[in-house]
Amino acid sequence: MKFRKATREELPLIVEMISNDPLGKLREDFQHPLPEKYYAAFDKINQYENQELIVFENDLGEIVGTLHLTFLQYLTYQGGIRAQVEAVRVREDQTGKGIGQQAIQWAINRAKEKGAHLIQLTSDKKRKDAIRFYEKLGFVASHEGMKLHL
Amino acid sequence: MKFRKATREELPLIVEMISNDPLGKLREDFQHPLPEKYYAAFDKINQYENQELIVFENDLGEIVGTLHLTFLQYLTYQGGIRAQVEAVRVREDQTGKGIGQQAIQWAINRAKEKGAHLIQLTSDKKRKDAIRFYEKLGFVASHEGMKLHL
Numbered sequence: 001m002k003f004r005k006a007t008r009e010e011l012p013l014i015v016e017m018i019s020n021d022p023l024g025k026l027r028e029d030f031q032h033p034l035p036e037k038y039y040a041a042f043d044k045i046n047q048y049e050n051q052e053l054i055v056f057e058n059d060l061g062e063i064v065g066t067l068h069l070t071f072l073q074y075l076t077y078q079g080g081i082r083a084q085v086e087a088v089r090v091r092e093d094q095t096g097k098g099i100g101q102q103a104i105q106w107a108i109n110r111a112k113e114k115g116a117h118l119i120q121l122t123s124d125k126k127r128k129d130a131i132r133f134y135e136k137l138g139f140v141a142s143h144e145g146m147k148l149h150l
Numbered sequence: 151m152k153f154r155k156a157t158r159e160e161l162p163l164i165v166e167m168i169s170n171d172p173l174g175k176l177r178e179d180f181q182h183p184l185p186e187k188y189y190a191a192f193d194k195i196n197q198y199e200n201q202e203l204i205v206f207e208n209d210l211g212e213i214v215g216t217l218h219l220t221f222l223q224y225l226t227y228q229g230g231i232r233a234q235v236e237a238v239r240v241r242e243d244q245t246g247k248g249i250g251q252q253a254i255q256w257a258i259n260r261a262k263e264k265g266a267h268l269i270q271l272t273s274d275k276k277r278k279d280a281i282r283f284y285e286k287l288g289f290v291a292s293h294e295g296m297k298l299h300l
Binding site: 011014015018024027028029035037038040041042044045048050051053068070072073074075076077078079080084086087108111112116117118119120121122123124125131134135137138139140141142143144145146147148149150 | 161164165168174177178179185187188190191192194195198200201203218220222223224225226227228229230234236237258261262266267268269270271272273274275281284285287288289290291292293294295296297298299300
């Protein structure tokens with residue numbers, strides 16, 4: 001599998017995967033053609049060299065998953081960098097093949113390459129399987145992920 | 151109280167506050183003069199227009215607290231922006247005066263101003279008082295905050 005930055009042409013595929021999920025369904029607006037707001041977001045993401053919207057490409061050249069990595073420069077941990085993972089999805093017909101595990105392993109290596117001391121994510125407490133999945137990969141649920149919708 | 155971006159000259163004061171905390175003590179390297187790595191981190195933070203390292207200034211012109219706001223452009227939530235809060239500290243001799251509450255209220259307003267649909271943070275499960283504090287301000291601990299040290 002190949003992990004690389006997404007192109008603008010791949011955005012409909014990515015938003016389809018993000019929407020195709022019990023929580024995603026409730027909050028996304030996936031249509032053909034894809035609403036302009038997603039393209040605007042994509043362009044803004046690509047303005048920052050510390051953001052990487054990634055796709056996973058299989059041997060047939062098909063996009064089978066996505067994740068979004070951000071490298072955050074903080075003062076804490078002696079001026080350390082953290083990698084933050086968002087919006088991890090595997091294409092629905094491709095689950096159960098270990099693709100998610102490979103993807104997170106790739107993200108961990110990418111974070112090390114970028115000099116991050118920590119990789120972090122938040123997972124909805126309703127996503128029990130996801131939490132177990134990340135725990136198996138070494139993540140520790142040491143923090144409360146607190147959100148306030150505005 | 152005035153909330154504004156920190157200057158480079160204020161960095162020792164900020165790192166002192168970050169270090170002056172049961173968890174901060176274990177992971178920071180606060181010394182006089184302040185180690186260069188903190189200045190390097192400060193300069194990188196200031197390269198990004200989506201990062202705001204904030205200080206709180208009281209009526210006497212003293213720095214009494216700090217927080218770090220980041221605005222994250224994602225694809226999720228229809229191409230929404232999230233505000234993320236890190237490293238919230240109030241100067242030790244200034245706690246118990248409602249300064250933290252004012253600061254988070256300021257951060258919520260700043261997030262709205264920047265068009266964020268959500269403000270988020272993670273809080274170590276050992277910081278019980280902090281979690282209660284954020285809950286009182288409307289944050290919901292809906293997510294596990296998962297971390298993997300590299």
